[in-house]
Amino acid sequence: MSMWQLYQFPLCPFSRKVRLLLGEKGVGYELVRESPWERRDEFIDLNPAGRTPVMVDEERGQLLIDSNAIAEYFEETVEGKAMINGTAAQRAEIRRLVAWFDQDFYYEVTGPLLFERMQKRIVHRQPPDGGALREAMKAANNHLDYIDYLIDHRTWLAGATMSLADLAAAAHISVADYLGGIDWTGHDQTKGWYSGLKSRPSFRPLLAERMEIVSPPKYYEDVDF
Amino acid sequence: MSMWQLYQFPLCPFSRKVRLLLGEKGVGYELVRESPWERRDEFIDLNPAGRTPVMVDEERGQLLIDSNAIAEYFEETVEGKAMINGTAAQRAEIRRLVAWFDQDFYYEVTGPLLFERMQKRIVHRQPPDGGALREAMKAANNHLDYIDYLIDHRTWLAGATMSLADLAAAAHISVADYLGGIDWTGHDQTKGWYSGLKSRPSFRPLLAERMEIVSPPKYYEDVDF
Numbered sequence: 001m002s003m004w005q006l007y008q009f010p011l012c013p014f015s016r017k018v019r020l021l022l023g024e025k026g027v028g029y030e031l032v033r034e035s036p037w038e039r040r041d042e043f044i045d046l047n048p049a050g051r052t053p054v055m056v057d058e059e060r061g062q063l064l065i066d067s068n069a070i071a072e073y074f075e076e077t078v079e080g081k082a083m084i085n086g087t088a089a090q091r092a093e094i095r096r097l098v099a100w101f102d103q104d105f106y107y108e109v110t111g112p113l114l115f116e117r118m119q120k121r122i123v124h125r126q127p128p129d130g131g132a133l134r135e136a137m138k139a140a141n142n143h144l145d146y147i148d149y150l151i152d153h154r155t156w157l158a159g160a161t162m163s164l165a166d167l168a169a170a171a172h173i174s175v176a177d178y179l180g181g182i183d184w185t186g187h188d189q190t191k192g193w194y195s196g197l198k199s200r201p202s203f204r205p206l207l208a209e210r211m212e213i214v215s216p217p218k219y220y221e222d223v224d225f
Numbered sequence: 226m227s228m229w230q231l232y233q234f235p236l237c238p239f240s241r242k243v244r245l246l247l248g249e250k251g252v253g254y255e256l257v258r259e260s261p262w263e264r265r266d267e268f269i270d271l272n273p274a275g276r277t278p279v280m281v282d283e284e285r286g287q288l289l290i291d292s293n294a295i296a297e298y299f300e301e302t303v304e305g306k307a308m309i310n311g312t313a314a315q316r317a318e319i320r321r322l323v324a325w326f327d328q329d330f331y332y333e334v335t336g337p338l339l340f341e342r343m344q345k346r347i348v349h350r351q352p353p354d355g356g357a358l359r360e361a362m363k364a365a366n367n368h369l370d371y372i373d374y375l376i377d378h379r380t381w382l383a384g385a386t387m388s389l390a391d392l393a394a395a396a397h398i399s400v401a402d403y404l405g406g407i408d409w410t411g412h413d414q415t416k417g418w419y420s421g422l423k424s425r426p427s428f429r430p431l432l433a434e435r436m437e438i439v440s441p442p443k444y445y446e447d448v449d450f
Binding site: 048049062064065068070072073076077081088089091092093095096099100103104134146 | 273274287289291293294295297298301302313314315317318320321324325328329337371
């Protein structure tokens with residue numbers, strides 16, 4: 001039987017988004033550990049952009065690159081729960097929010113936290129920069145304010161049903177939370193929404209994984225936090 | 226009759242991609258000039274991410290944000306020439322290349338050139354940094370090598386037919402070319418492909434526009450260059 005392989009590392013938010021989607025859709029895959037910062041030749045041959053996630057089905061000669069191209073591919077090819085769903089206008093709102101988390105949240109929060117708390121430690125063997133951490137945490141707080149606002153007006157981030165927007169947001173938040181970048185105080189709406197996502201079977205395996213050397217806060221895995 | 230408004234500025238590569246798509250699909254729109262670096266309150270209210278392009282159809286109460294959400298929306302709602310076309314695998318390859326140009330080409334080439342040659346001049350009234358310009362031009366050359374390679378193997382960037390990948394690439398290249406960041410020497414394949422795109426009715430109006438204060442090289446608008 002042919003099987004998808006997913007190249008990723010445990011704290012890659014884009015791989016987490018794809019894994020949550022595959023989990024919700026019931027698509028099987030096996031994990032291949034890749035550390036993109038090592039720029040391994042064989043990986044660059046696979047994906048010249050050098051980024052995770054990449055998905056390969058060797059038997060069928062299929063290669064998928066870029067987390068959103070991957071998400072759209074499985075949305076188009078796998079029957080069952082739709083994650084980019086609704087009218088064209090609703091789908092546009094889902095994709096807007098996915099881009100918001102993959103771009104704004106990543107560049108202001110997840111990216112700096114990964115650099116300061118993971119890459120500096122593993123690659124450069126340096127301590128994190130306190131000012132950069134404070135900036136990222138401040139930005140995270142603004143983003144959580146925005147999610148609070150969305151949850152005040154909608155059941156899920158993009159509307160009445162769970163969508164890829166929720167998965168993208170949860171993927172980034174979970175990485176930021178692992179790296180100690182989220183202060184949950186005063187964000188009850190976001191907390192309730194995130195607690196619901198944490199309890200899903202698609203999310204449990206991700207929360208159980210650990211990145212070597214870097215440890216999460218004690219409450220990280222708990223549904224009640 | 227209801228009409229789309231497109232918030233953009235002449236050198237925004239993401240707005241150019243959308244305009245090329247709308248042109249190829251025959252969708253009418255009117256331009257609204259927006260300078261996102263001014264962070265105008267009314268524009269932030271429209272799009273909290275503060276980026277162009279944004280599309281508004283006031284009569285129908287429609288708001289579209291993010292260039293790819295916009296592209297997918299018109300792909301889904303407008304009959305006629307498909308620009309994210311083919312099998313699911315081919316569509317994944319189109320989306321991979323769109324992400325390649327919107328992320329890699331933008332962060333290495335278009336973004337730095339816009340900052341050094343446009344924003345510094347208009348906002349900061351400073352001269353560009355020579356080292357940053359050289360880095361961007363070197364990166365542009367590597368990207369053109371990759372496009373040469375693709376064109377050696379395919380008729381269009383993502384396969385046998387023109388797609389959003391070609392429009393995304395041409396959008397970024399046209400901005401880089403306007404800003405003097407492209408050295409065409411030794412890139413005959415890319416040059417031939419780009420010349421074909423330049424002659425399309427969807428591209429002509431963009432090439433005729435000018436950004437105040439910043440002028441393009443003499444050959445910029447020519448189909449033979």
